[in-house]
Amino acid sequence: MRRVAVWVGHLSIGVAAVLVAIFALGFLTGSAPAAHLDLPRLFPFAAMSLSVDGLSAFFLLVISLVTAAAAMYAPSYLGAHAHAPGVQTLALAAFVVCMALVCCAGDLVTFLLAWECMTLSSWVLVVSDTRNEENARAGLLYMVVAHAGTAALLVSFLVLAERGGGLDFPALRAAAAGLDPSTRTAVFLLALAGFGAKAGVVPLHVWLPKAHPAAPSHASALMSGVMLKVALYGIFRFAFDLLAVPGGPLPASWGWTVLLLGTASAVIGVLLALQQHDLKRLLAFHSVENVGIILIGAGVAMLLGGGRGPAALATLALAAALLHTLNHAAFKGLLFLGAGSVLARTGVRNMEELGGLARRMPWTAWLFFLGAVAISALPPLNGFVSEWMTFQALILGATRLGASGLLAGVAASMLALTGGLAAACFAKAFGVTFLGRPRTAHAEHATESPAPMIAGMLLLAVACVALGLLPGWAMRLLDRPTAELLGGAGASAAVTARGPMILAAGDATAGVGATAISVTAVAALFALLAALAWALRGWPRRAPRRLAPTWTCGMTPSARFDYTGTGFAKPLRLIFAALYRPRREILKETGPSPYVIRRLSYQGEVVDLAETVLYARVKHWIASAAHEIRSYSTGRIHGYIAFVLVTLVVCLLLFARA
Amino acid sequence: MDAIIAQVSRTLAQAVLLVAAGPLVTGIVQKGKARLQCRAGASVWQPYRDLLKLLRKGTVQSDTASPFFRAVPVLVLAATVTAAALVPVLWTPGGGDLPFGDAILLVALLALARFLLAVGALDAGGAFGGMGASREMTVGLLVEPALMLSVFSVAVTGGTTELGLLAARREALALSWTAPDLLALFAMLILTLAETGRIPVDNPDTHLELTMLHEGMLLEHSGPGLACIVLATHVKQLVILSLVAALFLPLGLAQGWGAAGLGLALGAFALKVLALSGFLVLVESSYAKLRFFRVPQFLGLGFVCAFLALALRVL
Numbered sequence: 001m002r003r004v005a006v007w008v009g010h011l012s013i014g015v016a017a018v019l020v021a022i023f024a025l026g027f028l029t030g031s032a033p034a035a036h037l038d039l040p041r042l043f044p045f046a047a048m049s050l051s052v053d054g055l056s057a058f059f060l061l062v063i064s065l066v067t068a069a070a071a072m073y074a075p076s077y078l079g080a081h082a083h084a085p086g087v088q089t090l091a092l093a094a095f096v097v098c099m100a101l102v103c104c105a106g107d108l109v110t111f112l113l114a115w116e117c118m119t120l121s122s123w124v125l126v127v128s129d130t131r132n133e134e135n136a137r138a139g140l141l142y143m144v145v146a147h148a149g150t151a152a153l154l155v156s157f158l159v160l161a162e163r164g165g166g167l168d169f170p171a172l173r174a175a176a177a178g179l180d181p182s183t184r185t186a187v188f189l190l191a192l193a194g195f196g197a198k199a200g201v202v203p204l205h206v207w208l209p210k211a212h213p214a215a216p217s218h219a220s221a222l223m224s225g226v227m228l229k230v231a232l233y234g235i236f237r238f239a240f241d242l243l244a245v246p247g248g249p250l251p252a253s254w255g256w257t258v259l260l261l262g263t264a265s266a267v268i269g270v271l272l273a274l275q276q277h278d279l280k281r282l283l284a285f286h287s288v289e290n291v292g293i294i295l296i297g298a299g300v301a302m303l304l305g306g307g308r309g310p311a312a313l314a315t316l317a318l319a320a321a322l323l324h325t326l327n328h329a330a331f332k333g334l335l336f337l338g339a340g341s342v343l344a345r346t347g348v349r350n351m352e353e354l355g356g357l358a359r360r361m362p363w364t365a366w367l368f369f370l371g372a373v374a375i376s377a378l379p380p381l382n383g384f385v386s387e388w389m390t391f392q393a394l395i396l397g398a399t400r401l402g403a404s405g406l407l408a409g410v411a412a413s414m415l416a417l418t419g420g421l422a423a424a425c426f427a428k429a430f431g432v433t434f435l436g437r438p439r440t441a442h443a444e445h446a447t448e449s450p451a452p453m454i455a456g457m458l459l460l461a462v463a464c465v466a467l468g469l470l471p472g473w474a475m476r477l478l479d480r481p482t483a484e485l486l487g488g489a490g491a492s493a494a495v496t497a498r499g500p501m502i503l504a505a506g507d508a509t510a511g512v513g514a515t516a517i518s519v520t521a522v523a524a525l526f527a528l529l530a531a532l533a534w535a536l537r538g539w540p541r542r543a544p545r546r547l548a549p550t551w552t553c554g555m556t557p558s559a560r561f562d563y564t565g566t567g568f569a570k571p572l573r574l575i576f577a578a579l580y581r582p583r584r585e586i587l588k589e590t591g592p593s594p595y596v597i598r599r600l601s602y603q604g605e606v607v608d609l610a611e612t613v614l615y616a617r618v619k620h621w622i623a624s625a626a627h628e629i630r631s632y633s634t635g636r637i638h639g640y641i642a643f644v645l646v647t648l649v650v651c652l653l654l655f656a657r658a
Numbered sequence: 659m660d661a662i663i664a665q666v667s668r669t670l671a672q673a674v675l676l677v678a679a680g681p682l683v684t685g686i687v688q689k690g691k692a693r694l695q696c697r698a699g700a701s702v703w704q705p706y707r708d709l710l711k712l713l714r715k716g717t718v719q720s721d722t723a724s725p726f727f728r729a730v731p732v733l734v735l736a737a738t739v740t741a742a743a744l745v746p747v748l749w750t751p752g753g754g755d756l757p758f759g760d761a762i763l764l765v766a767l768l769a770l771a772r773f774l775l776a777v778g779a780l781d782a783g784g785a786f787g788g789m790g791a792s793r794e795m796t797v798g799l800l801v802e803p804a805l806m807l808s809v810f811s812v813a814v815t816g817g818t819t820e821l822g823l824l825a826a827r828r829e830a831l832a833l834s835w836t837a838p839d840l841l842a843l844f845a846m847l848i849l850t851l852a853e854t855g856r857i858p859v860d861n862p863d864t865h866l867e868l869t870m871l872h873e874g875m876l877l878e879h880s881g882p883g884l885a886c887i888v889l890a891t892h893v894k895q896l897v898i899l900s901l902v903a904a905l906f907l908p909l910g911l912a913q914g915w916g917a918a919g920l921g922l923a924l925g926a927f928a929l930k931v932l933a934l935s936g937f938l939v940l941v942e943s944s945y946a947k948l949r950f951f952r953v954p955q956f957l958g959l960g961f962v963c964a965f966l967a968l969a970l971r972v973l
Contacts, residue, residue: 358724358781365724369777378770379763391762391806392819398972399814406972409810410965416806419766420799423773427795431780431788437722502757506818515818516757522740522767530736537732537882543716550720550784550878557722563780563788571796575954 002086007075009089013096014071020100021064027057028477036106043109046167051106054480055241059103059233061477062326065463066225066333067096070218073337073456076449077218077344083129088216091128095121095222099230107168108157115153119146119198122227125219126211138210145207149197153234156190159183160242169242176243181251184243188254191238192261198231201295202265203610205288209272212287213280213349217340218456220280224287225333229325232294239302240318240485249306255299256407262295263411268610270421271579274428274572275606277565278349279339282429283332286375289418290328293390296411297321300393305486309400312494313393316505319478319491320389326474327382327467331374334460338368341449341457342433346442351429351565356438360446365434367457372426374464377419380523382467385474385503389495390415392505392515421572428568436562469520472500566604573606580606662756669758673743676900680892681705683899683935690939705892712885720782720878730778731879731886734771738890738897741767745900748923750826750911761809761819764901765802768853768894772798775875775887782878790874793950797859797871800957801852807964808842808849812905814971821901825908835906842967843906847937848960850902854895856938858948858956896931903930 027035039048052060074092078085098121101114123146127139161167164175176184193204200208212220239258244250269288276282300317303309341364342357343349358365374381394412398405438444448454467474472492479490488494498504498516506514552561573582582604589599632639685702692699719727744764776795779787813819816827835843852859860871876887910926912919948956 355783356722358726362725366726369726373770373773376769376773377766378773379766384766388760388762388766395810395813395819396817398810399817403973405814406969409807409814409968409972412810413803413807413961413964416765417799417803420769420795420802423769424776424795424799427773427776427780427791431777431791435724435726435777435781436783498757504757515760515820515823517760517763518757521756521758522763525743526736526740529739530732533732533735533739533886534729537886539713540710541714543714543881545717545719545881547721548718550722550782552784557783559783561785562783563785563792568780568788568792571792571950574951575796575800 003075003079006078006085006089009093010071010075013093014068017064017067017071017096020060021068024057024061024064025477027052028054028061028480039110046107046109048110049106049168050101050104050110051169052104054484055233055236056103058322058326058477058481059229060100062229062329063096063099063103063226065326066222066329066460069333069337069456069459070222071456072459073340073453074216074218076452077216077340082216083131088125088128088219091121091124092219092222095125095219095227099222099226102230103233108161108172109167112150112154112157116150118227118230119143119150122215122219122223125215125223127214128216129214132214134210135214138207138214141207142211145197145204149194149204151194152190152197153194156187156194156238159187159190172242177246185251185253188239188243189257191243192235192257195231195234195238196261199228199235199291200265200269200288201261201291202268202288203614205265205269206608206611206615208288209276209281209284212284213278217280217336217343220284220340221333221336224284224336225329228287228291229329232291232298232325235295235298236322236485239298240305245306247306249308250302252303252308255302255304256404257299258295258302259299259407259411262292262297262299263414265289265292265295266418267292267414267421268579270418270425271572271576272606272608274421274425274569275580277352279342279351279354279429279433280336280349282351282425283335283339286335286422286425287328287332289422290324290332290375293387293415293418294321294324294328296415297324297386297390297393300390300397300408301486303401304393304397309397311486311488312506313396313400314486315482315488315491315494316389317393317397318482318486319475319495320386320393322478322481322491323389323467323474324383324386326477327374327386327464330460330463330467331371331381331383334367334371334457334464335375337453337457337460338364338371341453342446344453345446345449348440348442351433353440354433354438354443355436355559355562356434356443357446358434360438360443361434361448363454364449364457365430367454367461368434369430370461370464372430374468376423376426378423380468380519380526382464382474385468385471385519387415387419388517389503389505396506396515424569424572428565432563432565432568437557437559439559439562469523470500471503471519472496579609581609581612582606665756665758668749669743672745672747672749673739675747676742676745676896677739677889677893679931680889680896681709683896683931684892686932687935687938687942690936691943694939694943705888709885709889712880712888713882715881717881717883719880720784722783723781723878727778727781727878728883730774730781731883731890733774734778735886735890735893737767737771737774738893741771742893742897744821745897746822746825746904746908746911747900747927748912748920750822750829750908750913757820759820759822761813761821761824761901762806764821764897765805765809768897769798769802771890771894779875779878784878786874786877790871790877793871794875797852797953797957800954801849801960804845804957804961804964805849805853807961807968808845809905811838811842811964811967811971814968821904825904825911828905829908829911838967838970839906841963841970843902845960845963845967846902846905848956848963850898850934851938851941852953852957852960853898854938855891857942858945859953861947899931899934900927902934903927 034053037050098118105111164171197204273285297320304314374383377383377387398408475492475496483490501520502518504516585603587601684705689699776791779791855872912923
């Protein structure tokens with residue numbers, strides 16, 4: 001009975017997702033005007049409404065893509081090892097609906113309500129598996145950071161609403177147009193902090209790698225692949241739409257702030273991911289990296305938009321950011337579903353206890369491999385396409401930004417470092433988990449996941465390949481959002497002007513040189529050469545092939561000869577020791593002679609500097625402040641009333657002069 | 659249509675040239691090293707003989723490896739040869755609508771080859787493969803940002819990362835190098851040593867497990883598969899040398915299929931590659947291999963030079 005309910009629940013989520021995807025695709029490729037829907041008046045002070053424009057429709061597409069895959073995948077996954085499948089199904093439905101509502105909200109009240117419900121329903125998913133005590137702690141941290149972020153958002157919303165006299169977006173736009181520059185920047189920074197806490201921007205990322213892996217794997221895919229994007233939607237909506245200066249460029253300080261935050265998030269996220277051996281935690285850290293890459297594109301678009309740089313370059317940068325949003329949803333969703341498939345069949349998340357799964361779970365392994373190539377920004381898949389566009393925006397932008405263009409160049413080289421680190425990380429993650437020999441019985445006896453789970457992954461894998469090989473098609477989806485946010489002709493006029501199979505950067509008319517690639521042609525050449533090399537391998541004579549054990553210096557081969565993930569990442573742990581602050585402990589128990597070792601145990605650990613330095617300090621301050629206040633907290637009511645009265649009088653004196 | 663056919667045939671001709679000449683460059687470097695060490699050395703054609711020998715041999719594959727292991731050599735070779743098709747070797751670009759020759763794509767294709775090789779090395783389940791993969795990926799990711807920076811320092815002047823356009827622009831300037839060019843060239847030469855797996859970063863002659871990087875990943879491959887990877891290594895070395903030549907010494911590039919222009923371009927290409935191989939020979943014969951954890955400092959020098967080159971250009 002309960003199984004039927006879970007199936008029906010996910011099936012209806014999946015059908016709804018497909019319908020929303022069809023609507024979004026139709027909206028993005030068509031020319032229908034922005035849709036508007038008034039909601040029943042829930043509060044006396046505010047009318048509520050939904051409105052869908054190009055940006056909303058694009059994010060609806062991102063949400064529905066991963067949701068459809070997750071809905072296909074989830075029933076079998078929950079059947080395998082769910083703790084509370086009913087609650088998880090309900091929470092998932094609420095979560096997805098709230099994410100869609102955030103992207104469609106037409107006023108601040110709807111936005112905040114949906115935002116809050118999104119946080120709460122995802123929190124339910126995080127703590128739903130009560131068998132593990134860590135989940136509850138991760139959920140608490142998630143709650144605290146999410147609400148600190150919401151508080152920052154609330155302040156910036158109220159500042160705008162107070163000036164606007166209304167809570168719907170057109171009124172806010174009018175209010176923002178009348179703001180003085182410093183207030184506008186303050187409002188933007190508050191919104192950036194609020195959305196950044198949800199998106200996992202460094203240093204507000206510490207909750208993310210704890211909370212995302214705690215949820216069931218398809219929910220992790222949605223949280224990492226989509227919920228972070230909803231927060232980015234907020235940044236895009238605020239920076240380019242609500243707070244934008246009509247007809248002029250955004251303040252340069254905004255662009256640089258976003259660009260630097262993005263660069264820091266990208267590098268620090270991937271560096272921390274490299275040292276993880278929990279598969280899902282590693283993927284969660286990569287979300288921090290990819291949010292950083294998206295913000296780099298957004299920052300360049302802010303710097304070049306509004307006539308400060310060539311319009312085509314600003315459009316290129318924004319298209320890169322939005323395309324990476326969609327791409328990351330596809331490959332991160334795929335990777336989380338793959339990790340979930342491993343978890344469901346082995347019960348293990350620690351990659352050091354896995355190995356040899358490629359022969360036991362071939363579908364999961366090769367789909368995960370595809371995702372790994374995509375996320376490492378390697379051609380010819382989609383991750384490379386959006387990173388190439390980001391690179392071009394940075395380099396061509398650098399020539400337009402004067403002396404500060406040097407910073408853009410450095411950001412570009414950090415982006416290259418990020419790509420290299422991601423490739424190293426996924427060589428490790430894929431190699432240690434799926435290749436070599438199984439290290440434990442869990443891995444030894446694993447079997448392939450059921451077909452619905454494979455189908456969910458396959459959907460996202462197809463999206464990864466299609467978005468990489470058909471850039472003209474992807475750019476058409478970006479036409480409306482880019483044209484709305486930056487004006488001008490839209491993405492396909494700027495990026496695929498030379499033909500649907502060719503990505504071009506630059507603007508010949510503005511005196512900026514042009515660069516172009518055709519991933520499709522290169523992929524065709526690659527496939528041709530691979531086929532040729534495969535055929536020629538048997539030349540000049542077809543020699544015999546035989547199997548033999550791997551040479552292990554004369555000892556009996558066993559899984560202990562396989563390189564571990566910790567060992568693989570060791571060189572980087574030493575090179576970046578200043579950031580990691582690695583700690584190691586070796587316990588040696590020797591026999592009668594110091595050369596006979598009875599037992600040897602090794603413990604190694606790296607820290608997240610943000611957590612140990614920043615958060616530990618903040619926690620210490622709060623605790624000591626609470627300690628100081630304790631002497632005034634006597635428990636007598638009239639004392640408290642006096643405090644309230646004094647505060648009120650002081651506030652009246654300060655703020656009620658007018 | 660004619661323009662596209664002409665362009666595709668040029669692209670393929672350059673790729674074929676780099677594949678055919680790749681082993682020869684290795685042979686020349688080996689011969690040069692031998693002569694500097696007062697040995698006669700093997701013939702410069704020895705790499706071809708080795709490849710033929712490997713192609714005729716049978717394959718022994720690890721019994722724990724997955725099916726992917728068999729595909730690795732082919733995919734690595736294909737990615738490297740695709741990268742070879744992107745370097746302007748003999749021609750400047752002219753006409754043609756298919757863009758072939760972006761520097762970022764070239765670096766990314768080489769990274770793809772490295773990634774595939776590293777993943778394959780983890781498949782056989784021996785410690786040496788993993789060790790080699792770990793070290794090679796580490797060096798690779800340290801090289802990448804510096805390589806990108808020095809490419810960018812050239813790219814910002816041209817406003818493009820298309821190698822053909824950069825080469826054409828550079829050719830118009832002839833040899834009038836300015837300080838940023840020299841700094842970027844210096845950075846590029848340092849990175850060349852790392853990317854081609856030469857002393858002081860790696861030692862192509864060793865199979866001693868504690869010192870090898872690249873060779874460690876090849877231990878479990880044999881027969882035609884090993885031949886593919888060895889050929890890919892030769893081609894990659896020549897691709898890197900051609901990249902340096904295209905960015906800093908693009909002299910004598912031909913315009914069409916005319917015999918005189920083509921002969922001149924071939925001769926110029928041979929001279930450039932010989933000069934750069936001479937550089938490899940000299941460095942390999944006069945330096946010792948660095949300890950692995952000193953390599954980041956060595957590459958850091960390249961990064962700083964590339965950064966300064968970019969700073970001088972932009973400021």
